[in-house]
Amino acid sequence: MIRLILLGGPGSGKGTQADRMKERYKAVKISTGDLLREEIRRESELGRRARQFMDKGELVPDDIMIGILDKITQKFESRKQSYILDGFPRTLPQAEALLEMLKKQEVALSSALLIDVPESELVRRLSSRWTCKNCGATVGYPDGKPRHAVCGQCGGELYQRDDDKKETILNRLKVYRKNTEPLIRYFEEKGLLKRVNGFGDPDSIAAGIAEILEHLPRT
Numbered sequence: 001m002i003r004l005i006l007l008g009g010p011g012s013g014k015g016t017q018a019d020r021m022k023e024r025y026k027a028v029k030i031s032t033g034d035l036l037r038e039e040i041r042r043e044s045e046l047g048r049r050a051r052q053f054m055d056k057g058e059l060v061p062d063d064i065m066i067g068i069l070d071k072i073t074q075k076f077e078s079r080k081q082s083y084i085l086d087g088f089p090r091t092l093p094q095a096e097a098l099l100e101m102l103k104k105q106e107v108a109l110s111s112a113l114l115i116d117v118p119e120s121e122l123v124r125r126l127s128s129r130w131t132c133k134n135c136g137a138t139v140g141y142p143d144g145k146p147r148h149a150v151c152g153q154c155g156g157e158l159y160q161r162d163d164d165k166k167e168t169i170l171n172r173l174k175v176y177r178k179n180t181e182p183l184i185r186y187f188e189e190k191g192l193l194k195r196v197n198g199f200g201d202p203d204s205i206a207a208g209i210a211e212i213l214e215h216l217p218r219t
Protein backbone atom coordinates (compact mmCIF):
# COMPACT_ATOMS: atom_id res chain seq x y z
CA MET A 1 0.00 0.00 0.00
CA ILE A 2 0.96 3.67 -0.44
CA ARG A 3 1.06 6.24 2.35
CA LEU A 4 1.52 9.62 0.78
CA ILE A 5 1.69 13.26 1.78
CA LEU A 6 0.83 15.69 -0.99
CA LEU A 7 2.48 19.12 -0.91
CA GLY A 8 1.94 22.02 -3.27
CA GLY A 9 1.04 25.69 -3.20
CA PRO A 10 -2.35 27.22 -3.86
CA GLY A 11 -2.97 26.91 -7.59
CA SER A 12 -0.56 23.97 -7.95
CA GLY A 13 -3.35 21.63 -9.10
CA LYS A 14 -2.88 19.47 -6.01
CA GLY A 15 -6.60 18.76 -5.59
CA THR A 16 -7.01 17.66 -9.21
CA GLN A 17 -4.02 15.35 -9.00
CA ALA A 18 -5.18 13.89 -5.67
CA ASP A 19 -8.50 13.01 -7.29
CA ARG A 20 -6.75 11.30 -10.19
CA MET A 21 -4.51 9.32 -7.86
CA LYS A 22 -7.54 8.21 -5.88
CA GLU A 23 -8.87 6.47 -8.97
CA ARG A 24 -5.62 5.16 -10.31
CA TYR A 25 -4.28 3.73 -7.06
CA LYS A 26 -7.57 3.02 -5.30
CA ALA A 27 -6.40 5.34 -2.56
CA VAL A 28 -8.41 7.32 -0.05
CA LYS A 29 -7.85 11.05 0.20
CA ILE A 30 -7.68 12.15 3.81
CA SER A 31 -8.83 15.66 4.59
CA THR A 32 -8.17 16.52 8.23
CA GLY A 33 -10.89 19.19 8.12
CA ASP A 34 -13.52 16.60 7.15
CA LEU A 35 -12.24 14.14 9.75
CA LEU A 36 -12.43 16.76 12.45
CA ARG A 37 -16.00 17.70 11.57
CA GLU A 38 -16.95 14.02 11.62
CA GLU A 39 -15.45 13.48 15.11
CA ILE A 40 -17.33 16.52 16.38
CA ARG A 41 -20.57 15.36 14.83
CA ARG A 42 -20.16 11.91 16.41
CA GLU A 43 -19.25 13.55 19.74
CA SER A 44 -16.28 11.23 20.18
CA GLU A 45 -13.77 11.91 22.95
CA LEU A 46 -11.37 13.58 20.47
CA GLY A 47 -14.24 15.48 18.88
CA ARG A 48 -15.33 16.85 22.26
CA ARG A 49 -11.79 17.94 23.09
CA ALA A 50 -11.37 19.59 19.67
CA ARG A 51 -14.62 21.45 20.13
CA GLN A 52 -13.50 23.08 23.36
CA PHE A 53 -10.74 24.84 21.42
CA MET A 54 -12.87 25.72 18.43
CA ASP A 55 -15.59 27.22 20.63
CA LYS A 56 -12.97 29.59 22.01
CA GLY A 57 -11.88 30.46 18.48
CA GLU A 58 -8.56 28.68 18.96
CA LEU A 59 -6.75 26.29 16.67
CA VAL A 60 -7.17 22.61 17.43
CA PRO A 61 -3.86 21.42 18.97
CA ASP A 62 -1.71 19.10 16.91
CA ASP A 63 -1.99 16.20 19.37
CA ILE A 64 -5.76 16.06 18.84
CA MET A 65 -5.35 16.11 15.05
CA ILE A 66 -2.73 13.38 15.29
CA GLY A 67 -5.05 11.37 17.54
CA ILE A 68 -7.77 11.56 14.90
CA LEU A 69 -5.34 10.66 12.11
CA ASP A 70 -3.93 7.78 14.11
CA LYS A 71 -7.37 6.26 14.49
CA ILE A 72 -8.29 6.47 10.80
CA THR A 73 -4.92 5.40 9.41
CA GLN A 74 -4.88 2.33 11.64
CA LYS A 75 -8.22 1.41 10.16
CA PHE A 76 -6.72 1.77 6.66
CA GLU A 77 -3.70 -0.33 7.68
CA SER A 78 -5.93 -3.18 8.75
CA ARG A 79 -7.62 -3.09 5.32
CA LYS A 80 -4.36 -2.48 3.40
CA GLN A 81 -5.98 0.66 2.05
CA SER A 82 -3.59 3.21 0.47
CA TYR A 83 -4.10 6.81 1.50
CA ILE A 84 -3.12 10.34 0.51
CA LEU A 85 -2.90 13.16 3.02
CA ASP A 86 -3.88 16.47 1.49
CA GLY A 87 -3.53 19.61 3.62
CA PHE A 88 -1.68 17.94 6.50
CA PRO A 89 0.98 18.44 7.75
CA ARG A 90 1.15 22.20 7.31
CA THR A 91 3.90 22.89 9.85
CA LEU A 92 7.16 21.31 10.89
CA PRO A 93 5.90 20.15 14.33
CA GLN A 94 2.93 18.48 12.58
CA ALA A 95 5.30 16.71 10.20
CA GLU A 96 7.42 15.46 13.08
CA ALA A 97 4.36 14.28 15.01
CA LEU A 98 3.04 12.50 11.92
CA LEU A 99 6.26 10.55 11.33
CA GLU A 100 6.33 9.69 15.04
CA MET A 101 2.77 8.38 14.75
CA LEU A 102 3.69 6.17 11.77
CA LYS A 103 6.74 4.90 13.61
CA LYS A 104 4.51 3.77 16.48
CA GLN A 105 2.31 2.02 13.95
CA GLU A 106 5.50 0.33 12.71
CA VAL A 107 4.88 1.49 9.16
CA ALA A 108 6.72 3.95 6.92
CA LEU A 109 5.61 6.94 4.89
CA SER A 110 6.02 6.14 1.19
CA SER A 111 6.83 9.70 0.22
CA ALA A 112 6.07 13.39 0.57
CA LEU A 113 5.26 14.38 -2.98
CA LEU A 114 5.72 18.04 -3.88
CA ILE A 115 3.94 19.38 -6.93
CA ASP A 116 6.51 21.92 -7.93
CA VAL A 117 5.27 24.98 -9.77
CA PRO A 118 7.28 28.19 -10.20
CA GLU A 119 5.80 31.01 -8.17
CA SER A 120 5.31 33.24 -11.22
CA GLU A 121 3.14 30.51 -12.72
CA LEU A 122 1.10 30.18 -9.51
CA VAL A 123 0.49 33.93 -9.55
CA ARG A 124 -0.53 33.76 -13.21
CA ARG A 125 -2.95 30.91 -12.56
CA LEU A 126 -4.45 32.36 -9.40
CA SER A 127 -4.88 35.89 -10.69
CA SER A 128 -6.58 34.82 -13.89
CA ARG A 129 -10.03 34.40 -12.37
CA TRP A 130 -12.78 36.93 -13.03
CA THR A 131 -16.28 36.75 -11.60
CA CYS A 132 -19.60 37.95 -13.01
CA LYS A 133 -21.29 40.57 -10.81
CA ASN A 134 -24.68 39.41 -11.94
CA CYS A 135 -24.69 35.57 -12.00
CA GLY A 136 -21.45 34.72 -10.15
CA ALA A 137 -20.01 32.68 -13.04
CA THR A 138 -16.21 32.62 -13.11
CA VAL A 139 -13.96 32.75 -16.11
CA GLY A 140 -10.18 32.41 -16.41
CA TYR A 141 -8.05 34.86 -18.36
CA PRO A 142 -4.50 33.61 -17.93
CA ASP A 143 -2.88 36.78 -19.27
CA GLY A 144 -4.45 38.69 -16.38
CA LYS A 145 -6.83 40.87 -18.38
CA PRO A 146 -10.30 39.77 -19.44
CA ARG A 147 -10.64 39.45 -23.21
CA HIS A 148 -14.32 40.29 -22.86
CA ALA A 149 -15.68 42.95 -20.54
CA VAL A 150 -18.91 41.09 -19.93
CA CYS A 151 -20.04 37.64 -18.80
CA GLY A 152 -20.55 35.10 -21.59
CA GLN A 153 -23.54 33.62 -19.74
CA CYS A 154 -25.62 36.66 -18.93
CA GLY A 155 -23.81 39.79 -20.16
CA GLY A 156 -23.16 40.96 -16.59
CA GLU A 157 -20.10 42.98 -15.66
CA LEU A 158 -16.92 41.04 -14.83
CA TYR A 159 -14.81 41.96 -11.81
CA GLN A 160 -11.95 40.47 -9.84
CA ARG A 161 -12.76 39.31 -6.30
CA ASP A 162 -10.33 40.52 -3.61
CA ASP A 163 -9.22 36.89 -3.13
CA ASP A 164 -8.18 36.74 -6.76
CA LYS A 165 -6.25 40.00 -6.84
CA LYS A 166 -2.51 39.90 -7.26
CA GLU A 167 -1.70 41.54 -3.92
CA THR A 168 -3.83 39.03 -1.96
CA ILE A 169 -2.34 36.16 -3.93
CA LEU A 170 1.23 37.27 -3.25
CA ASN A 171 0.39 37.36 0.44
CA ARG A 172 -1.11 33.87 0.37
CA LEU A 173 1.97 32.55 -1.40
CA LYS A 174 4.22 34.23 1.16
CA VAL A 175 2.39 32.46 3.99
CA TYR A 176 2.51 29.18 2.09
CA ARG A 177 6.25 29.53 1.50
CA LYS A 178 6.97 30.42 5.12
CA ASN A 179 5.14 27.32 6.39
CA THR A 180 6.11 24.89 3.69
CA GLU A 181 9.81 25.53 3.14
CA PRO A 182 10.82 24.01 6.51
CA LEU A 183 8.56 21.03 5.73
CA ILE A 184 10.21 20.51 2.37
CA ARG A 185 13.67 20.64 3.93
CA TYR A 186 12.60 18.23 6.65
CA PHE A 187 11.29 15.59 4.25
CA GLU A 188 14.31 16.13 2.03
CA GLU A 189 16.65 15.38 4.93
CA LYS A 190 14.65 12.25 5.69
CA GLY A 191 15.05 11.15 2.08
CA LEU A 192 11.28 11.17 1.66
CA LEU A 193 10.76 14.14 -0.63
CA LYS A 194 9.87 13.60 -4.27
CA ARG A 195 9.35 16.51 -6.63
CA VAL A 196 7.12 16.38 -9.63
CA ASN A 197 7.12 19.11 -12.25
CA GLY A 198 3.75 20.82 -11.88
CA PHE A 199 4.19 23.10 -14.87
CA GLY A 200 2.04 21.81 -17.69
CA ASP A 201 -1.33 20.23 -18.35
CA PRO A 202 -2.98 17.89 -15.81
CA ASP A 203 -2.26 14.79 -17.96
CA SER A 204 1.47 15.31 -18.14
CA ILE A 205 1.63 16.12 -14.42
CA ALA A 206 -0.32 12.92 -13.67
CA ALA A 207 2.16 10.99 -15.84
CA GLY A 208 5.04 12.48 -13.85
CA ILE A 209 3.40 11.40 -10.61
CA ALA A 210 2.75 7.89 -11.94
CA GLU A 211 6.41 7.60 -12.87
CA ILE A 212 7.45 8.49 -9.32
CA LEU A 213 4.89 6.25 -7.60
CA GLU A 214 5.91 3.33 -9.79
CA HIS A 215 9.33 3.36 -8.15
CA LEU A 216 8.25 3.78 -4.55
CA PRO A 217 8.70 0.80 -2.26
CA ARG A 218 5.37 -0.89 -1.53
CA THR A 219 4.88 -2.19 1.97
Ligand SMILES: [Zn+2]
Pocket residue numbers: 132133134135136137151152153154155156
Ligand atom coordinates in the same frame (compact mmCIF):
# COMPACT_ATOMS: atom_id res chain seq x y z
ZN1 LIG B 1 -23.07 36.35 -15.64
